[in-house]
């Protein structure tokens with residue numbers, strides 16, 4: 330531990346190595362190719378996206394991605410757009426914050442890091458004067474992993490949609506950490522009023 334601190338701290342060397350470290354964390358804990366370092370660099374440069382992260386002993390152990398959005402259809406698999414719109418009707422403003430990914434390295438989970446990342450993300454949304462927040466919480470056989478952390482940031486369940494990622498996982502050949510190539514996980518639709 331001490332050696333890592335005395336030596337070179339890779340994530341500080343450049344924004345690109347930070348992006349690579351965050352991309353690798355998502356690869357390891359979610360699925361290979363979840364978000365590329367190029368995409369993350371684009372988010373770092375954008376005023377419409379936030380990448381926040383937590384570093385312990387020179388290593389990135391948690392990260393969250395949030396975006397400013399104007400259309401639910403841009404972040405929802407096409408076959409579920411109507412359901413999401415019906416579930417969020419009246420609670421999502423024309424411009425809203427989208428919490429698109431949160432990850433905490435195994436071994437560091439359950440210590441409040443995920444909650445802090447979600448709170449950082451919603452605070453950024455408030456700085457942009459956004460009124461509402463939306464996230465799709467991954468629910469597998471163990472339940473909705475992010476729901477407790479998201480609740481600490483003011484996002485609460487407004488519904489659940491089965492087989493949410495099934496068609497897109499089949500189409501792009503990606504895989505679900507729980508189900509593999511055919512994903513039957515559900516999405517818990519989490520909504521937050523950022524003025525509450």
Ligand SMILES: CC(C)(COP(=O)(O)OP(=O)(O)OC[C@H]1O[C@@H](n2cnc3c(N)ncnc32)[C@H](O)[C@@H]1OP(=O)(O)O)[C@@H](O)C(=O)NCCC(=O)NCCS
Nearest residue numbers: 431432433438439440441442443444466467474475477478
């Ligand atoms: C979901 C995830 C991001 C949550 O991150 P985390 O750091 O474990 O979250 P937190 O520690 O803030 O909260 C998780 C639980 O730990 C508990 N906790 C929070 N602070 C704690 C602390 N200091 N000590 C012990 N437990 C604590 C919370 O009560 C919470 O339980 P709850 O959800 O039943 O209420 C993380 O578990 C993860 O990366 N999972 C795999 C990927 C994933 O599912 N990502 C979300 C996709 S939508």
